[in-house]
Amino acid sequence: MHLIGEWKEQQFDYRDSGTGPIILLIHGTQSDYREIYHVEKLIHAGYRVIVPSRPGYGKTPLRLAESPVELAAFYKGWMQARGFTRYTIYGISAGGPTAIALASQNDAACSLVLACAMSHQISLPYQNVLIQPLLQRPLHFIQWVLWTYVKDKLKKFPEEASVRMVEMTSLLQRSDIRSLLTHEDERLLYAVGLQNGPGRGVLFDITQQLERQTLETVSCPVLIVHSQADRAVPFEHARYTQRLIPHAQFIESKSPGHLIWIGPSARRDERMIERFITLNHL
Known part of the structure; x- marks a missing residue:
C-alpha cells in the first residue's frame, strides 16, 4: 500500500x-x-x-x-x-x-x-564535477534519457536488454552473463527496468x-x-x-x-x- x-x-x-x-x-x-x-x-x-x-x-x-x-x-x-x-x-x-x-x-x-x-x-570518475549544483538538472535529464532507452529496449528485446542491464554492473563478460540468466531472472529484470527510473537521490547516494x-x-x-x-x-x-x-x-x-x-x-x-x-x- x-x-x-x-x-x-x-x-x-x-x-x-x-x-x-x-x-x-x-x-x-x-x-x-x-x-x-x-x-x-x-x-x-x-x-x-x-x-x-x-x-x-x-x-x-x-x-x-x-x-x-x-x-x-x-x-x-x-x-x-x-x-x-x-x-x-x-x-x-x-x-x-x-x-x-x-x-x-x-x-x-x-x-x-x-x-x-x-x-x-564510492569513488566515481569526475565525481567532484558530478556533484556540482549547476549540473543536477542536466544529469537528471541524462538519467531520464537513459532510462527511456532501457525501457524501450526491454519492451522490444527483453532477453538481450536484460543481459545488457546486468552487464552495466558486472565484471563478467556478456557471454558468461547470458549463460547464467534464467527466464525468471529476465522477468524480474523486465519488471525492475520498467519500474526504476531517474531520481535526484543519486546526488545523495554518491556523496554519502x-x-x-x-x-x-x-x-x-x-x-x-x-x-x-x-x-x-x-x-x-x-x-x-x-x-x-x-x-x-x-x-x-x-x-x-x-x-x-x-x-x-x-x-x-x-x-x-x-x-x-x-x-x-x-
Missing part, C-alpha cells in the same frame, strides 16, 4: 504491506517505495515490509536528510513514534550506509541484512559517507550477501564491513553482477536471508 508519511514536519512516501514481524527495507539507487527485489517473497513468507522512498526518490524531497546518519536518525524516530520496538533492517546497494547507521546503537534493531550494499563512499565508528558500534546480528562479480558496489565493501563488524555472517552470492536476486544462487541467497531474519526475530 502506497502511503504518505509525515514526521518532524517532513513529508515522504512509503509502502507498508503484509503482516507479521517488521522489516524496514532501505532501497538502492534509482528505486523508491516500489522496490521489487525480494519484497513480495518476504511478504509471502509472513513479514510486514515497510519501504520508505529515500531522499530524492519517489515523492520524498532531497532535503529530507543530508547524510546516512541523519536519515537513519529520521527513520529511527519515525519508527519509534509508530510504536515499533523491534524490526529487521534490510539495506540494499546505496541504501547500505543508512541501514548500517540505523542499526548502530539501536536497541530496536533485531538484525541487519546488507545485500550488495555500500559501506563507505560513513565513519568507521558507526560500523564498529553495530551490535545486532548482521548478514552480508555480496558477489565478487559486482562492479557497481565492489566486493571490497563487503570485506570492509566484515572487518569492522567481526560478528557479521557472510554469504558469497553467485550472482553475475550487482543484483543478488538473479543468477544461479538467487533463491538460495533469498532463503538464507529469510532464515536469518526468522532466527533473529525469535
Whole structure:
C-alpha cells in the first residue's frame, strides 16, 4: 500500500504491506517505495515490509536528510513514534550506509541484512564535477534519457536488454552473463527496468559517507550477501564491513553482477536471508 508519511514536519512516501514481524527495507539507487527485489517473497513468507522512498526518490524531497546518519536518525524516530520496538533492517546497494547507521546503537534493531550494499563512499570518475549544483538538472535529464532507452529496449528485446542491464554492473563478460540468466531472472529484470527510473537521490547516494565508528558500534546480528562479480558496489565493501563488524555472517552470492536476486544462487541467497531474519526475530 502506497502511503504518505509525515514526521518532524517532513513529508515522504512509503509502502507498508503484509503482516507479521517488521522489516524496514532501505532501497538502492534509482528505486523508491516500489522496490521489487525480494519484497513480495518476504511478504509471502509472513513479514510486514515497510519501504520508505529515500531522499530524492519517489515523492520524498532531497532535503529530507543530508547524510546516512541523519536519515537513519529520521527513520529511527519515525519508527519509534509508530510504536515499533523491534524490526529487521534490510539495506540494499546505496541504501547500505543508512541501514548500517540505523542499526548502530539501536536497541530496536533485531538484525541487519546488507545485500550488495555500500559501506563507505564510492569513488566515481569526475565525481567532484558530478556533484556540482549547476549540473543536477542536466544529469537528471541524462538519467531520464537513459532510462527511456532501457525501457524501450526491454519492451522490444527483453532477453538481450536484460543481459545488457546486468552487464552495466558486472565484471563478467556478456557471454558468461547470458549463460547464467534464467527466464525468471529476465522477468524480474523486465519488471525492475520498467519500474526504476531517474531520481535526484543519486546526488545523495554518491556523496554519502560513513565513519568507521558507526560500523564498529553495530551490535545486532548482521548478514552480508555480496558477489565478487559486482562492479557497481565492489566486493571490497563487503570485506570492509566484515572487518569492522567481526560478528557479521557472510554469504558469497553467485550472482553475475550487482543484483543478488538473479543468477544461479538467487533463491538460495533469498532463503538464507529469510532464515536469518526468522532466527533473529525469535
